[in-house]
Amino acid sequence: MYDLNFFLQQLSNGLTRGSIYALIALGYTMVYGVMKLINFAHGELFTLGAFFGYTLLVTLGLAGSLGPPLAIGLSMIMVLGLVALAGHLLERVAYRPLRHSDRLAAVVSALGASIFLQNAIMLKWGAQYRAYGADLLPNVVFRVGGFNLPLVRLLVFVAAVVVMAFLHAFIHRTRLGLAIRASAIDQGAAKLMGIDVRKVIALVFVIGPALGGLAGLLVGLYYGQINYNMGQLYGLKAFTAAIIGGIGNITGAMVGGLLLGLLEALGEGYVSVAWKDALTFVVLIMILVFRPTGLLPERVAEKL
Amino acid sequence: MRKFLCLCLGLAIGLFLLGPVSPVRADDPIKIGLMGPVTGDWASEGQGMVQVVEILAAEINAAGGINGTQVVVEVGDDGGTPRTAAMAAQKLLSSNVVAVVGTYGSSVTEATQDIYDEAGVIQIATGSTKISLTGKGLQRFFRTCPRDDEQGRVLANNVKSLGFTKVALVHDNTSYSKGLADEAREIFKAIGVGEVYYDSIVPNDRDYTVSLTKIQAANPDVIVFTGYYPEAGLLLRQKRELGFNVPMIGGDATNNSSIVEIAGKEAADGYYFVSPPALPDMKSESAAKLMATYQEKYGTLPSSVWSVLAGDAFLVLVEAVKAVGPDSAKMAEWLKTGLKDFPGLSGSITFDEHGDRVGEVYRLYKISPDGQFVIQ
Numbered sequence: 001m002y003d004l005n006f007f008l009q010q011l012s013n014g015l016t017r018g019s020i021y022a023l024i025a026l027g028y029t030m031v032y033g034v035m036k037l038i039n040f041a042h043g044e045l046f047t048l049g050a051f052f053g054y055t056l057l058v059t060l061g062l063a064g065s066l067g068p069p070l071a072i073g074l075s076m077i078m079v080l081g082l083v084a085l086a087g088h089l090l091e092r093v094a095y096r097p098l099r100h101s102d103r104l105a106a107v108v109s110a111l112g113a114s115i116f117l118q119n120a121i122m123l124k125w126g127a128q129y130r131a132y133g134a135d136l137l138p139n140v141v142f143r144v145g146g147f148n149l150p151l152v153r154l155l156v157f158v159a160a161v162v163v164m165a166f167l168h169a170f171i172h173r174t175r176l177g178l179a180i181r182a183s184a185i186d187q188g189a190a191k192l193m194g195i196d197v198r199k200v201i202a203l204v205f206v207i208g209p210a211l212g213g214l215a216g217l218l219v220g221l222y223y224g225q226i227n228y229n230m231g232q233l234y235g236l237k238a239f240t241a242a243i244i245g246g247i248g249n250i251t252g253a254m255v256g257g258l259l260l261g262l263l264e265a266l267g268e269g270y271v272s273v274a275w276k277d278a279l280t281f282v283v284l285i286m287i288l289v290f291r292p293t294g295l296l297p298e299r300v301a302e303k304l
Numbered sequence: 305m306r307k308f309l310c311l312c313l314g315l316a317i318g319l320f321l322l323g324p325v326s327p328v329r330a331d332d333p334i335k336i337g338l339m340g341p342v343t344g345d346w347a348s349e350g351q352g353m354v355q356v357v358e359i360l361a362a363e364i365n366a367a368g369g370i371n372g373t374q375v376v377v378e379v380g381d382d383g384g385t386p387r388t389a390a391m392a393a394q395k396l397l398s399s400n401v402v403a404v405v406g407t408y409g410s411s412v413t414e415a416t417q418d419i420y421d422e423a424g425v426i427q428i429a430t431g432s433t434k435i436s437l438t439g440k441g442l443q444r445f446f447r448t449c450p451r452d453d454e455q456g457r458v459l460a461n462n463v464k465s466l467g468f469t470k471v472a473l474v475h476d477n478t479s480y481s482k483g484l485a486d487e488a489r490e491i492f493k494a495i496g497v498g499e500v501y502y503d504s505i506v507p508n509d510r511d512y513t514v515s516l517t518k519i520q521a522a523n524p525d526v527i528v529f530t531g532y533y534p535e536a537g538l539l540l541r542q543k544r545e546l547g548f549n550v551p552m553i554g555g556d557a558t559n560n561s562s563i564v565e566i567a568g569k570e571a572a573d574g575y576y577f578v579s580p581p582a583l584p585d586m587k588s589e590s591a592a593k594l595m596a597t598y599q600e601k602y603g604t605l606p607s608s609v610w611s612v613l614a615g616d617a618f619l620v621l622v623e624a625v626k627a628v629g630p631d632s633a634k635m636a637e638w639l640k641t642g643l644k645d646f647p648g649l650s651g652s653i654t655f656d657e658h659g660d661r662v663g664e665v666y667r668l669y670k671i672s673p674d675g676q677f678v679i680q
Contacts, residue, residue, distance in 0.1 A: 006521050009546075013513040129534050134541060134568020141547045150545040223510045224541055225534060225566045233508055268514040273503050274477070 002270065005146035010269040011262065016153045016222070018261020019160035023215035024238030025245065025253040026167065027208030033184040033248040034204045036103070040110040041090060042212055043235020044117035049083045049213025050226040051125050057220075058132060068136050072221065076159075079217045080210045087209025090117075091202060099201075122228040129227045132220045156222045163211060164254050171250055180204060184248065240280075244287055246294025255295060333369075333376040334630050336361075336621055337396035337425075339406035339416065340614065344384035349408045352611030353430065354379055357405060357618045359597050370625050377618075382407050386415030393419040401425060402630045405617040408610055410434035417445055426632050426639070428617035431610035438658040444636040446659040448616040448648070450580070450666060455555055456487025458578050458666040463488075463526060463553060464497050466576070472501035472524035474515070474539075476531035484530040484555050500524045507535055513542050520548045527552040533559075536575075537566025544571040553577060556666075564675040575671045576680075580609040581650070585667065585679040590619075591649040609650070613665075616648040 024046055031039045053075055057063045062071040094113040098106045140151040171177040182190040183200040191197055219234070220226050237260060245256025260280065267279035287295065338357050341350035354377075361377045369375055378399050380392030389407065393416040396404055404420055407413050408431035420427040421442050429437065429447040438445065463471060471492060475485035482504070492499055501522040505515050516539065519527060527543075527550060529536055536558040543552070544567075556579035564572045583595050583605055594615065598606060606612060620643060624635040627642055640659070645652040654662040668680040 002521065006517065009517045010514060013511070013517060016513075017511050129562060129566065131537075131562065131565035134566075134571060139544060139570070141545065143547075148545075148547040150547075152545065219510065223538060224568070225510065225538055227534075230508070230510075265514045269518055273505055273515055276506075 003146075006269070008145065009147040010265045012147065012149060012153065013269075014262035014265025015258060016157055016261070017265065018241075018258035019157050020215050020219060020222075020234070020257075021238050021241045021260050022164065022254045022257025023160050023211050023218070024234055025241040025257045026164070026250060027212040028239055028242040029245070029247050029250060029253040030180075030204050030208045032242070033250075034180065034187075034201055035095070035106075037095070037106050038110065038239070039208070040107070040235075041094070041113040041117055042208065043231030043238075044114050044121065045083055045087055045090070045209040045231075046212040046216045046219075046234055046238075047121055047226070047228065047231035048086055048117065049079050049216025050220045050230065051121060051130070051216075051228075052079045052082050052213065053217035053220045054125070054130050054132060054226060057136065058130075063133065063136050068138075072136065076214065076217060079213050083213025083216075084206040084210040086213075087205045088202065090209070091205035095205075096198075096201075118229060118231065125228060127228060129225055132224045132226070134224055136221060152222055156218050159214075159218060163214065167207070167211070168250065176203065240284060244284060244294055246291075246297040249294070249296045252294055252296035259295075333374040334625055335376050335378055335399060335401045336618065337378045337380060337399075337401035337404035337406075338614070338618070339380045339382050339389065339392050339396060339404055340430075341384035341408055341412070342379065342381040344388075346384040346408055348607055349431065349610055350381070350384070352606045352608060353406065353408070353614040355598065355602060356594065356606060356611045356615040359594065359601065360615050360618055363597075364622060370622055375622065375625075380404075380406075382412050382416075384409055384412060386412055389413075389416050390419060392416075397423045397425065402625070402632050403428070403621045403635065405614055405621065406430055407432065410437060413437060417442060421445065424632055426621070426636050428621065430614040430617050438660045442659070444632060446617075446620075446639060446655050446661075448613045448620070448650070448653065448661055449610065450664070451660060452483075453487055454664060455578060455666055456484050457491055458664055458668075459484070459528065459530075459553065459555060460488045460491035460495065460497065462576070462578060462668050463492070463528060464495050466526070466551075466553075468497065468526040468551075470498050470500045470524045470526075472519045472522055472527045473499055474501075474519070474527060474529045474531070475504050476507045476535055477504045478507070478531070480557065481531045481555075485528075488528060488530065505531070505535060505539075507531065510538060511542075512539050513546060516543055516546055516548060520546070520550075524550060526550060529554045529558070532557040533563040534566065537563045537572070540567035540571040540575060544568075551576065556580065559669070559677070561675075561677075564671065569673065569675045572671045572675060573673045577669050578666045579669060580665050581667045581679060582609065583612055583649075586612065586650050588647060588649055588651065590647065594649060609665075612649050616650055616653060619648055620646055620653055 027042045056075040090113055094109045095106060098109055137152050142149040179195045179200050182195055183197050187197050241256040241260040242253050244259060245252030263280050263283055264276055268276040340353040357377055361375055365374050378396055378401055380396040382389035382392045389412045403426035405428055410432040413429045413432035426444045431449050433449055433452045435451050435453055473485055475481040501519050501524060505512055536554050553576040558577045559579040623646060624638050628634040628638045639655055644654055656662050669677045670680055672678050
């Protein structure tokens, strides 16, 4: 029963799930790296992405008028932009005024923003489940060896990996990326070197939410069903992924997300669904016991 | 002016005194009580009950009444709460009803059972599915709705009669879903349907591909899912994505048109579920007639099956009065022994010695290729 095909199938199940966790985890880790703040409203930005996608593809019927491939590409770009804008506004309203106050004030503000956004989404789009059409993407299933690989799943995984590769290159190969890394290490010193830290923080609050929003759209496309409080569960999972990888470390968030997805899939597959979360968190605790700063901790010299 | 006032007062007193001494006619109307949640959270249910029963009463009266006597429906509003229900019961009793139809919620019914029993009045509950209600030895309590354990039995029996022999049983760990799964599991054992998989899923997880892969490895010939429609839709959709073609069957919590939207028509095609039938699917002639009248009067259909079951309770009471006269002791006896296969709106009605309805209310539905719920 539990042969190689079963293992490979579960591996692909886990990687798909994990790539979504990774995309969301990036938002947590980037903000934490620069601001030392957990953005609790990040899960809601993710939900916002899913609902913007719903409005574009289903309510406005882009998929019908432009044809699915073009509509999905366009809505991806628009969702990235819209959620980035929402993230920017969030930073302006909820975090910037508190930059020089107590750390606790910012955390409370983040929690408040999370509750506000969740309820705003509920009032705008309703409390019921919303469905993306199942005919948005063709149901093509590749048979690789003995297991099935749906095209949608491949798309989700590839989209996530491409975006993460771009981000990695951006952080490590560009001057702006250098500024982000410098601000993460020491904001005071970065300022002395002529880096506008305020702009860096604003930038981080544009990129992180955009990636979260994209993950929301991918969840809508892949699973086809969204609701206003979906961000809670995904936010929690992604936050866990960021911790596993070492919060503040971008590569760590990617590794942590994929690892969490795999852990869940294998725990669920080989033990029991009821024990899945227990097993996952036992592993999390083990990692934190032996490597308190996560698998890839942020090194002082090479943060982010 | 004074004189005029005195005259008025005199007239009023005269009329007041005249009232009670007006002659009692031989054909005093027969009063049947209807207790339902006309206000409160379940108001739509209660209003549906009143509408259905009043349509039926008007029809009977137009056709000459019961053995020539007119029937009057006295409505008592239970507000959907046990406390208000106790007052509604007192109100109905003080207007001398021979029997009471209602009510919807199990806890509300429970609060009034003893009140009616002590007064010697028949009560026929219409939406109260809690198992223990009929287990108290009350001689004048009946119900036209199924019991909570019926769904599991119907689900299991349908799985067998559809020819499936190896089931994968999946629930979502809510008390409703796990209860139904365990109920079905017992019956599968008893009727010899093999179980190859039994596990839960987590609602809101969205990704059930891992469970589905595991189920696929267990190689069942049907998946029995006892949870709600959002997860059922996702299971159908992901099952199709994985190229795993095995039929799926569920309970009444999946009776929601959103399941087709979530799964997509192709994935939802062929999904079975058991549920009490909607009024358009009740095959009886009387149901068709009620549907037409209701549609004409209110421009829509009754929103749920429970109001139709109130109509059934009213009809069997009318039948009992016809047979033995308006005497609740004789009527209760007759309902248990004399009433056999009465053609009600929701199908044939017979009561067992506990007052439970014999036979099954639940029906099997299948989703058609164009996304319609078709009764089997």
